[in-house]
Amino acid sequence: MALIDSRPMYRQRLSDYFKKSAKFDPITSASSVSDFYNILGRNEYDVVLCGLTPAQEAVQTLLNELKSRSIATKIVLLAPLEQKNTIFQGLCHGATAFMPEHLPLPIMEQRLSSHMQDNYWLNPELARLLLRYFGRRYTQARKDAPTLSDTERDLLEMVSEGACQRRIAEEQKAEKKHIRALVGGILTKLHSVHRTEQKSTTPPTLQHM
Structure with missing residues (x-):
């Protein structure tokens, strides 16, 4: 499991929570696309949480690459629902789901677990x-x-x-x-x-x- 988000406190909060979860592998976190590439190497992740806006070209490139490495990788955008156009851009570039970024963590964990079982949904x-x-x-x-x-x-x-x-x-x-x-x-x-x-x-x- 990987997490990419530029907000230190938010990233730490999610990292601390999911490190304790028995449903996911140990979490790898990065603050930017370049930092994530530094640790990506040949690794493949079952799920990637992305809190960076897909409106950025670098993020779009990363989403495309992650999906091309493994079609089984679930890429979940963390963004407010109001940013529907941005979320849609992310879906076009390879994201498989989105979640409100301030969703309670137990609910986020439950939805991620469901998504890992190939459950998809839209609004x-x-x-x-x-x-x-x-x-x-x-x-x-x-x-x-x-x-x-x-x-x-x-x-x-x-x-x-x-x-x-x-x-x-x-x-x-x-x-x-x-x-x-x-x-x-x-x-x-x-x-x-x-x-x-x-x-x-x-x-x-x-x-x-």
């Missing part, structure tokens, strides 16, 4: 951003770019309207575990499409969406 605002992203005309026109299935699109539309997991599972006649796995599949497609766009065009900003 309505991020679901709307995903629908807009995949709905862009030139993304749909690319033959090699993954697109959303009808089931995935229906799921995002229901989440965007505020539907809970239980209601979605009932309407789609599926278990909640299957619904959470569908969200994970959508994020995998997002990462793939975004990587393709980075290689072929200038990455679009949310202001152009």
Whole structure:
């Protein structure tokens, strides 16, 4: 487990808590992207908590590299929900989840543990951003770019309207575990499409969406 955050007191608080947790490996912490690279080496982490803003190019590069090293790595952004555009940037570059940075630590631990079991979820605002992203005309026109299935699109539309997991599972006649796995599949497609766009065009900003 790794933690990257520039705030000393916050970083120490999380480090002290997770060092005592039996659910995670010993935690490695760094205050910046450059410090993290100094200790990264060939290491692979099962989960990386990132409190640095994904709006920074260096952070985007790091997220991409971590995901390219191992698709199993869970990258969790720690940010206020109000920063939804910034959070979405992080998801595009490889993050797999986000959590409010001031979430009580026992709840954060519980959610991280659930996420490590391949449980994924979104809130309505991020679901709307995903629908807009995949709905862009030139993304749909690319033959090699993954697109959303009808089931995935229906799921995002229901989440965007505020539907809970239980209601979605009932309407789609599926278990909640299957619904959470569908969200994970959508994020995998997002990462793939975004990587393709980075290689072929200038990455679009949310202001152009």
